Amino acid sequence: MKEQKRSLSEALQAVAAVRQPRLAVVALNKSAPPNVETELYGGEATTPIVLSARAGKRLIGGHFDKAVSRQLRELAAREDATVQALLAEAMNMLFAARGLPEIAEP
Helix, strand or coil, rough: CCCCCCCCHHHHHHHHHHHCCCCCCHCCCCCCCCCCCHHHCCCCCCEEEEEEEHHHCCCCCCCCHHHHHHHHHHHHCCCCCCHHHHHHHHHHHHHHHHCCCCCCCC
16 A cells, blocks of 8 residues: 655644644644644634643653553542542652642642
8 A cells, every 4th residue: 555645734734624622733843834823724823722720730740651550540440539639649648758748739
C-alpha cells in the first residue's frame, strides 16, 4: 500500500475537523508555521480552554512504570476516591514527614 505524506497543516486540519469544540491545538505546536491557525480556522482567533476548577493551579507530574499507574488507579477505585485525592494525601504525608504544613488539597 502506498503511504501518503501529509503536510503539518493537513494533519492539523484533520484533527480540527474531529475535535469539537475547537481546541487551540496549534498553540502547543511551536514548530507550526505562523499561518497554520489562519488555514485551520480562517483567521478565527483561538484561545486555550481553562477549566475554572483548574484556575490558579499547576500540574505536578512524574514518569513512573505502567504498574505504578495501574495500582494507583485500582486503589482509587477500591477506596471510591480519585487519583487526585490520593496524590494530595500522599503529598501531605510527605510534607508532614518533613515538618512542613499539609497544604495539598484534592
